[in-house]
Amino acid sequence: xxxxxxxxxxxxxxxxxxxxxxxxxxxxxxxxxxxxxxxxxxxxxxxxxxxxxxxxxxxxxxxxxxxxxxxxxxxxxxxxxxxxxxxxxxxxxxxxxxxxxxxxxxxxxxxxxxxxxxxxxxxxxxxxxxxxxxxxxxxxxxxxxxxxxxxxxxxxxxxxxxxxxxxxxxxxxxxxxxxxxxxxxxxxxxxxxxxxxxxxxxxxxxxxxxxxxxxxxxxxxxxxxxxxxxxxxxxxxxxxxxxxx
Numbered sequence: 001x002x003x004x005x006x007x008x009x010x011x012x013x014x015x016x017x018x019x020x021x022x023x024x025x026x027x028x029x030x031x032x033x034x035x036x037x038x039x040x041x042x043x044x045x046x047x048x049x050x051x052x053x054x055x056x057x058x059x060x061x062x063x064x065x066x067x068x069x070x071x072x073x074x075x076x077x078x079x080x081x082x083x084x085x086x087x088x089x090x091x092x093x094x095x096x097x098x099x100x101x102x103x104x105x106x107x108x109x110x111x112x113x114x115x116x117x118x119x120x121x122x123x124x125x126x127x128x129x130x131x132x133x134x135x136x137x138x139x140x141x142x143x144x145x146x147x148x149x150x151x152x153x154x155x156x157x158x159x160x161x162x163x164x165x166x167x168x169x170x171x172x173x174x175x176x177x178x179x180x181x182x183x184x185x186x187x188x189x190x191x192x193x194x195x196x197x198x199x200x201x202x203x204x205x206x207x208x209x210x211x212x213x214x215x216x217x218x219x220x221x222x223x224x225x226x227x228x229x230x231x232x233x234x235x236x237x238x239x240x241x242x243x244x245x
């Protein structure tokens with residue numbers, strides 16, 4: 001019997017925010033899915049929080065946890081992809097959640113959807129955050145067919161296996177979208193992927209916005225991704241293993 005949806009969630013010390021609980025709550029009423037957690041040996045309660053969630057206590061077959069020494073997000077997503085069984089794969093950002101019936105809408109799509117993303121929104125309100133989301137959804141997204149992982153990208157599994165997820169330190173989502181759009185045009189669902197604004201809150205809204213633009217310039221100038229990632233991560237201990245590397 002085929003499975004409808006595989007959700008791949010790369011994690012590392014995700015108890016820094018309350019987003020993990022929101023992610024788990026969004027799965028409570030789902031059927032015909034599996035959650036594949038690819039964890040870089042978290043040192044907090046990330047794994048125990050997931051394992052103790054009621055839906056996985058009642059249905060342990062819905063959950064697969066992979067502990068790995070890999071730290072690159074692209075590598076972790078690839079590891080989860082190889083373990084997946086669903087017709088559609090949802091690449092779930094660890095600091096984004098899809099509230100309400102969002103994932104149910106994805107499960108209920110009748111069309112033969114090849115790939116797409118949820119509409120981006122931050123969990124705080126600020127004009128820079130609102131503009132960033134607007135640009136992500138309707139300029140970079142709708143016009144250029146490039147969505148970042150915090151949109152929670154979904155792809156037909158066969159297509160994703162064919163294209164592959166780049167095993168790079170950063171911008172794996174951009175490279176993936178550039179490769180996917182060679183085959184099919186994506187769809188943007190109206191349901192939201194709500195993303196933590198923790199980087200903006202900690203670094204300052206103006207500095208983080210400026211840093212994001214520098215990173216994009218660096219990507220298109222083909223600066224080595226390892227250097228870009230170190231520069232991006234060193235000021236914020238969200239992916240500290242990567243920053244050390």
